[in-house]
Amino acid sequence: MTENHCRKNLFSDFLSVEEKHVWEVREKDVDDNSSDEHLEEDDEDCEHSFLLKDDLGYVCRICGVIERRIETIIDVQFNKAKTSTRTYASDYRSGKDRDSSDMVGVKLSEDDLVVTDIAAHPRHKKQMKPHQVEGFNFLRSNLVTDNPGGCILAHAPGSGKTFMIISFMQSFLAKYPHARPLVVLPKGISGTWKREFQIWQVEDLPLLDFYTVKADSRAQQLEVLKKWVEQKSILFLGYKQFSSIVCDKESSQVSTTCQEILLKQPSILILDEGHTPRNEDTDVLQSLSKVQTPRKVVLSGTLYQNHVKEVFNILNLVCPKFLKSDTSRPLVKRIMSRVHIPGVRKNLSSGTYAAFYELVEHTLLKDEDFKRKVTVIQDLREMTNKVLHYYKGDFLDELPGLVDFTVLLNPTPKQKIEGQKLKKFSRKFKICAAESAVFLHPMLSSLFENSVPTDDKMDELLEKLDVRDGVKAKFFLNMLNLCESSGERLLVFSQYLLPLKFLERLSVKVKNWSPGREIFVISGESSAEHREWSMERFNNSPHSKVFFGSIKACGEGISLVGASRIIILDVHLNPSVTRQAIGRAFQPVQKKKVYAYRLVTAGFHEGEDHTT
Known part of the structure; x- marks a missing residue:
């Protein structure tokens, strides 16, 4: 199990609160008389929309049912603002006097x-x-x-x-x-x-x-x-x-x-x-x-x-000043008294709390004393339970299932040559961007430092290359064929636009598919209208086959439950971003088992990032 997985699991323990008997939550104290019974009898016939009427109380404007009578309501009184306050700086000649x-x-x-x-x-x-x-x-x-x-x-x-x-x-x-x-x-x-x-x-x-x-x-x-x-x-x-x-x-x-x-x-x-x-x-x-x-x-x-x-x-x-609050201070001291890292002073006098953060993180990730870990987690729960409500998602257990693969791929000979050339770069992010392109296909090595090419230029490049030279490109085509034969839809995520553009045009060339019919794309540049349209069409159109998404542009709020297969093309340094991407398909309303494939090229920086 990797350190990131350990970190995720331990911090889930930190966040989780004691399980409650949620079914014991009492119903809202509406009214104990006959209006409640009347309301329940009419529930199936009316989608109630209640308005407050001064003489009656909360009344459904559709069917007239009274949800709460006026005598049971103590309403809120507001101090009305004077008309003179509804003015703006642009209406003033001099704001300094106001x-x-x-x-x-x-x-x-x-x-x-x-x-x-x-x-x-x-x-x-x-x-x-x-x-x-x-x-x-x-x-x-x-x-x-x-x-x-x-x-x-x-x-x-x-x-x-x-x-x-x-x-x-x-x-x-x-x-x-x-x-x-x-x-x-x-x-x-x-x-x-x-x-x-x-x-x-x-x-x-x-x-x-x-x-x-x-x-x-x-x-x-x-x-x-x-x-x-x-x-x-x-x-x-x-x-x-x-x-x-x-x-x-x-x-x-x-x-x-x-x-x-x-x-x-x-x-x-x-x-x-x-x-x-x-x-x-x-x-x-x-x-x-x-x-x-x-x-x-x-x-x-x-x-x-x-x-x-x-x-x-x-x-x-x-x-x-959460850690300085009356509730947190004694718990901070208690945690500091329990944990230990050689060479780290337990000094909070500067007010930075850097030592506290370091000690907690070290305890959760590296401390071999399991009992101490549990005790610190319990202290953190107690510290945060009034301000943090955690729900791990029990509903996910009701879904057909998630199978999450990490697929280690050996680069082709041409990819090994291009991969060795990337060692001259010193900047981490530049190496990641270059490897993402090269390990998809070596012919992309000349493009990753430039802006994403047009469709025509990418089509010209595709005419010259052999897809078999790219290990991830081959994997993508095999998965595309599998989805087509089984009637499934495919999601493809990457941090970078160049790999997505390459695979989009490869799909057009190999399958003779069209963007907006079988193929859909969302990037950071997509308008809100285009996002909504693409999601709806991909999830519901009988023609849709594959969806390419910038992993950053497809965060929470994006639902792609029409897909049941997911390819993650590259290794993100923040593992929670990848989990979010998988969650675009693995969420309520999903009817199929979801398969996720995290592609990792062995022997280079990408493989090292995956292990850390």
């Missing part, structure tokens, strides 16, 4: 969010699985309280995190209509979020972003931000877009106002694929930490990436 909080419109203070209980909408609750009910209640306990704070939902990919948070946001907005949720996420999955919202919305909420309206300039972006502040709506931004605005050094009134809005207006901040901002030296993490709301929610299916410190960076984002 308080910055007045420049950004209505600012909902914590005093305005009077604490009241919230519950999932009946339509959502009917669809929730036990772990989603637990997750919803966990969100409520952290976000709807006298002293709100942030939290992390570390649920397995495909377990329905998006649906759960959509349900919570709608319940939150129903109680706090002046609240302004902000969702920051990888740009490529914004379309998936919007589609989910449209499926599960119980109220027609505007879903705003910069991409749909092509708001490229700061002035255009300010108009979108104004609209978000002025009306009950939800704003979606990509990580890079958010950090570019917050970290913008331009001192213009428009740029300053955009920053003020993003930092002061959000009432709740949702971070999808929340492991993205894990590096403390990046603009993304630093800009997100400046958002003033205490209600920050991280969603991640692969929270642990490479190092223990990165997890604590995310914990510090949702709970500032």
